[in-house]
Amino acid sequence: MTDAADDPDAESLAERVRDGDLALHELDEHADADTATAARRLVVDADTGASLETVGNYGFPAERAESNIENMLGTVQIPVGVAGPVDVNGGAADGEGYLPLATTEGALLASVNRGCSVLSQAGGANARVLKSGMTRAPVFRVTDVVEAEALVSWVRDNVDRLTEAAESTTSHGELDDVTPYVVGNSVYLRFRYDTKDAMGMNMATIATEAACDVVETETEAELVALSGNLCTDKKPAAINAVEGRGRTVTADVTIPREVVENRLHTTPGDIAELNVRKNLVGSAKAGSLGFNAHVANVVAAMFLATGQDEAQVVEGANAITTAEERDGDLYLSVSLASLEVGTVGGGTKLPTQAEALDILGIRGGGDPAGSNADALAEYVAVGALAGELSLLSALASRHLSSAHAELGR
Ligand SMILES: CC(C)(COP(=O)([O-])OP(=O)([O-])OC[C@H]1O[C@@H](n2cnc3c(N)ncnc32)[C@H](O)[C@@H]1OP(=O)([O-])[O-])[C@@H](O)C(=O)NCCC(=O)NCCSC(=O)C[C@@](C)(O)CC(=O)[O-]
Numbered sequence: 462m463t464d465a466a467d468d469p470d471a472e473s474l475a476e477r478v479r480d481g482d483l484a485l486h487e488l489d490e491h492a493d494a495d496t497a498t499a500a501r502r503l504v505v506d507a508d509t510g511a512s513l514e515t516v517g518n519y520g521f522p523a524e525r526a527e528s529n530i531e532n533m534l535g536t537v538q539i540p541v542g543v544a545g546p547v548d549v550n551g552g553a554a555d556g557e558g559y560l561p562l563a564t565t566e567g568a569l570l571a572s573v574n575r576g577c578s579v580l581s582q583a584g585g586a587n588a589r590v591l592k593s594g595m596t597r598a599p600v601f602r603v604t605d606v607v608e609a610e611a612l613v614s615w616v617r618d619n620v621d622r623l624t625e626a627a628e629s630t631t632s633h634g635e636l637d638d639v640t641p642y643v644v645g646n647s648v649y650l651r652f653r654y655d656t657k658d659a660m661g662m663n664m665a666t667i668a669t670e671a672a673c674d675v676v677e678t679e680t681e682a683e684l685v686a687l688s689g690n691l692c693t694d695k696k697p698a699a700i701n702a703v704e705g706r707g708r709t710v711t712a713d714v715t716i717p718r719e720v721v722e723n724r725l726h727t728t729p730g731d732i733a734e735l736n737v738r739k740n741l742v743g744s745a746k747a748g749s750l751g752f753n754a755h756v757a758n759v760v761a762a763m764f765l766a767t768g769q770d771e772a773q774v775v776e777g778a779n780a781i782t783t784a785e786e787r788d789g790d791l792y793l794s795v796s797l798a799s800l801e802v803g804t805v806g807g808g809t810k811l812p813t814q815a816e817a818l819d820i821l822g823i824r825g826g827g828d829p830a831g832s833n834a835d836a837l838a839e840y841v842a843v844g845a846l847a848g849e850l851s852l853l854s855a856l857a858s859r860h861l862s863s864a865h866a867e868l869g870r
């Protein structure tokens with residue numbers, strides 16, 4: 462952190478920006494990252510009257526964020542806490558763990574913490590990654606449907622060539638599938654990759670560009686855009702709900718009736734009925750893609766804490782919660798169709814986010830590759846299960862507004 466007001470280099474650089482000699486984004490070419498950041502604060506301070514003292518009070522060298530942001534001013538700090546420990550019986554995550562969550566919503570941590578404590582009292586939650594693959598779907602222009610069909614046939618006959626081109630760009634990524642979709646004279650090729658421990662959006666995009674070069678060289682098709690929106694990244698989309706994207710992950714638990722009554726102040730039957738009327742029928746009537754109560758809360762909070770791409774909360778929250786009364790006990794599950802997570806790359810290498818991954822013991826690449834990102838997906842799913850359990854219970858016992866009045870204001 463540099464105190465901008467006391468840094469002569471920052472002051473003289475800010476002066477050059479004010480004189481029109483330099484653009485804000487050119488400052489890094491003339492100073493180290495901290496000084497450039499301090500100079501930018503001086504310019505914005507002077508132009509807007511905003512005091513950026515706290516934004517400038519960050520705890521790691523600005524150069525550590527160079528591949529994460531341009532025109533950096535400092536950092537926005539979001540409180541981070543833990544829920545747990547929670548017992549997880551996962552395919553990749555196993556044993557007791559604390560879940561790091563960053564949020565500004567009072568009562569959220571308390572709620573997930575209560576859910577985690579009840580999950581552990583019930584013997585722990587199961588979690589499994591059922592499918593994994595990051596997609597990129599370029600769109601090509603062809604003349605007509607005759608040419609479209611010819612392109613689809615060519616792709617089906619030449620998957621090996623596309624795989625060779627795509628995989629030449631990465632030592633970790635593997636191309637698992639290419640599915641063509643045709644709409645008139647537009648052809649979309651949905652490439653799906655195993656991206657191991659990376660969320661994989663850069664990796665898949667770079668690999669797909671190499672495959673597109675082969676398509677353009679060998680066929681009449683012309684690439685219109687490397688992303689044709691059938692991927693689908695950062696937009697609500699049924700294709701992700703049905704086909705999955707990133708990790709498709711499910712968690713479940715069976716909770717004895719007396720634990721539900723004593724710890725959650727309600728009954729298995731009341732939670733099951735509430736789940737049908739709220740999460741299933743209510744969501745259907747609303748035309749919602751999210752058949753759950755607040756999976757987005759846990760996905761967003763764990764994404765922020767662990768350095769995931771926050772815009773992908775859109776598809777991460779694409780989840781269905783089910784609840785049944787079984788022999789008097791409560792069976793609860795949550796299935797997240799398209800959770801895009803990684804433990805390498807992107808924001809995961811920022812110092813505070815890397816520390817949050819250390820809480821889970823899954824910073825960096827796993828052994829085997831992909832196992833750390835699988836474990837992260839399972840921890841997020843168990844956190845979502847804990848959140849669903851606690852919020853559904855609070856609604857069933859009519860404690861929601863009092864809890865937020867007490868903890869969230
Ligand atoms: C607030 C509680 C947990 C109280 O619940 P309670 O059962 O009255 O609390 P308690 O004092 O008996 O404590 C029970 C457990 O809760 C945890 N707990 C309790 N307090 C704390 C705390 N300060 N810090 C950390 N953990 C806490 C802790 O695990 C504790 O166990 P213990 O360790 O004592 O054995 C409960 O009423 C609750 O979960 N309410 C629901 C709140 C919630 O889920 N909010 C989520 C956000 S709502 C939203 O954003 C979306 C929404 C609602 O619009 C979506 C929709 O449409 O459905």
Ligand SMILES: NC(=O)C1=CN([C@@H]2O[C@H](COP(=O)(O)OP(=O)(O)OC[C@H]3O[C@@H](n4cnc5c(N)ncnc54)[C@H](OP(=O)(O)O)[C@@H]3O)[C@@H](O)[C@H]2O)C=CC1
Binds near residue numbers: 663664826830
């Ligand atoms: N380009 C785009 O269109 C979009 C980009 N993004 C951004 O992309 C970033 C995430 O992309 P992503 O590709 O995940 O990350 P990075 O671009 O940071 O790349 C991660 C790289 O880490 C290397 N690597 C090392 N160890 C492993 C391992 N165990 N498993 C997998 N890879 C490993 C791989 O190199 P190698 O390939 O050489 O093996 C991989 O390509 C985020 O910042 C996100 O915001 C988000 C949406 C769209």
